[in-house]
Amino acid sequence: MKRTAFFISDGTGITAETLGQSLLSQFENVEFIKLLRPYVDTVEKARDMVQQINAAAERDGIRPIIFDTVVNKDIRNELAASNGYLIDIFSTFLAPLEQEIGDGSSYSVGKSHSIQHGGLYKERIDAVHYAMDNDDGARTEHYDRADIILVGVSRCGKTPTSLYLALQSGIRAANYPLTEEDMERLQLPSALKAHKHKLFGLTIDPDRLTSIRHERRPNSRYASFGQCEFEVREVESLFKRENIPFVNTTTFSIEEISAKILVEMGIERRLK
Amino acid sequence: MKRTAFFISDGTGITAETLGQSLLSQFENVEFIKLLRPYVDTVEKARDMVQQINAAAERDGIRPIIFDTVVNKDIRNELAASNGYLIDIFSTFLAPLEQEIGDGSSYSVGKSHSIQHGGLYKERIDAVHYAMDNDDGARTEHYDRADIILVGVSRCGKTPTSLYLALQSGIRAANYPLTEEDMERLQLPSALKAHKHKLFGLTIDPDRLTSIRHERRPNSRYASFGQCEFEVREVESLFKRENIPFVNTTTFSIEEISAKILVEMGIERRLK
Numbered sequence: 001m002k003r004t005a006f007f008i009s010d011g012t013g014i015t016a017e018t019l020g021q022s023l024l025s026q027f028e029n030v031e032f033i034k035l036l037r038p039y040v041d042t043v044e045k046a047r048d049m050v051q052q053i054n055a056a057a058e059r060d061g062i063r064p065i066i067f068d069t070v071v072n073k074d075i076r077n078e079l080a081a082s083n084g085y086l087i088d089i090f091s092t093f094l095a096p097l098e099q100e101i102g103d104g105s106s107y108s109v110g111k112s113h114s115i116q117h118g119g120l121y122k123e124r125i126d127a128v129h130y131a132m133d134n135d136d137g138a139r140t141e142h143y144d145r146a147d148i149i150l151v152g153v154s155r156c157g158k159t160p161t162s163l164y165l166a167l168q169s170g171i172r173a174a175n176y177p178l179t180e181e182d183m184e185r186l187q188l189p190s191a192l193k194a195h196k197h198k199l200f201g202l203t204i205d206p207d208r209l210t211s212i213r214h215e216r217r218p219n220s221r222y223a224s225f226g227q228c229e230f231e232v233r234e235v236e237s238l239f240k241r242e243n244i245p246f247v248n249t250t251t252f253s254i255e256e257i258s259a260k261i262l263v264e265m266g267i268e269r270r271l272k
Numbered sequence: 273m274k275r276t277a278f279f280i281s282d283g284t285g286i287t288a289e290t291l292g293q294s295l296l297s298q299f300e301n302v303e304f305i306k307l308l309r310p311y312v313d314t315v316e317k318a319r320d321m322v323q324q325i326n327a328a329a330e331r332d333g334i335r336p337i338i339f340d341t342v343v344n345k346d347i348r349n350e351l352a353a354s355n356g357y358l359i360d361i362f363s364t365f366l367a368p369l370e371q372e373i374g375d376g377s378s379y380s381v382g383k384s385h386s387i388q389h390g391g392l393y394k395e396r397i398d399a400v401h402y403a404m405d406n407d408d409g410a411r412t413e414h415y416d417r418a419d420i421i422l423v424g425v426s427r428c429g430k431t432p433t434s435l436y437l438a439l440q441s442g443i444r445a446a447n448y449p450l451t452e453e454d455m456e457r458l459q460l461p462s463a464l465k466a467h468k469h470k471l472f473g474l475t476i477d478p479d480r481l482t483s484i485r486h487e488r489r490p491n492s493r494y495a496s497f498g499q500c501e502f503e504v505r506e507v508e509s510l511f512k513r514e515n516i517p518f519v520n521t522t523t524f525s526i527e528e529i530s531a532k533i534l535v536e537m538g539i540e541r542r543l544k
Contacts, residue, residue: 025383034543111297
């Protein structure tokens, strides 16, 4: 049985989606059709939403679940009149928080993902450009400005992780691919030695690496299991020998890898 | 007066942080010290957390606010015994949701940001590599695979937006810088013409662009107000002439720009 879930907001919808996804993921026996509806910021748009909600209720034969972070009361009242089961995220928590904090909420839309909120925004953009410019060992002369330098074999997840750290947290992450030559030399490349305390290793199971590389260069030596297995073994032994902290990325998402890196490196994220 | 807020989870902490930030941003008169504490996944770590919470309570002279998405009951019980004001996000919503859905929650940790959850993960990684390879007009021969092609003047926000769309939503976004030559030619570059329905324009206020470019190349013609003003005016008139939808990025964050693009282009994000 399928059941529709709506994530509705008068802002970007990021909070409604994040919390809604977290909660729905706890119900593994139900298949949800999930629909994100950002910028529902007028009564007219809310009425259109009600039609979508009611249509889904009829189609599914069961009322949809609605997670909303709408701040405007008139819009919320429209949604409440739909045939959906409404989880009103802000209302649930704002009243008790107002009491605890002893101050009124501003009830303003889209505060948490706005550009005004905190000086972190510029750092995030700068960090994205830093990650782009220092991707894949392209340059090593700016490592003094890095917060972290990710190292590992080709296609173990360095690039997406660097970019995620930059976008989410404003962390300047360079990344450097360890190649066969580095492994044969049996030591860290000199560009990395000077910044050893910034190094964090990523590793991956050889069979997973083989399949990722096969998509990129099918039937190449680069993608062969033998080559992947050799590189992973050498790199892991390098990490251990040099005392470089590392994580195996095989079963973890970018979000999980990034959170683990910050915990292990003891980096306290600046929150906006 | 400063007051400490903790975002605590036995997983990545993304949900606790996202919701906590949204709620706290509604209280503009209070200065919060915000601390993210992911992977609090043992009773021992929870006890360490309690010490941190109690220390903050003493330091601030007021009890900290705690947003937690801890699934494990023993760990939650430890936190509840601290001197903090606990907002227990999952407990608040899971019981009513269980009743509505008529099925038990699995109470499993870190489901929503795990790699297993949905086929979208691979698409996101592929989209990141697509965005990297097709950044800044580097190549135009793969535009048939693009979901969106962002166009605009240099440093108006194309690259971070492309990467955000890729990482968050698995959207393949290329980006192409419109240069002075394109403007003088008074028409779309031919590489773009063939994909006109995929184009989305970004623009920016000239004074903001001037200040961004100044940081990159101080006192250059590229960063002069006259040049920025000329480029922006030409590009906006190109967007209008060619009926290319566009958004002014000056006062919007990447999150907001990305959400607006998807709404305007009518792209329904696939949610995990």
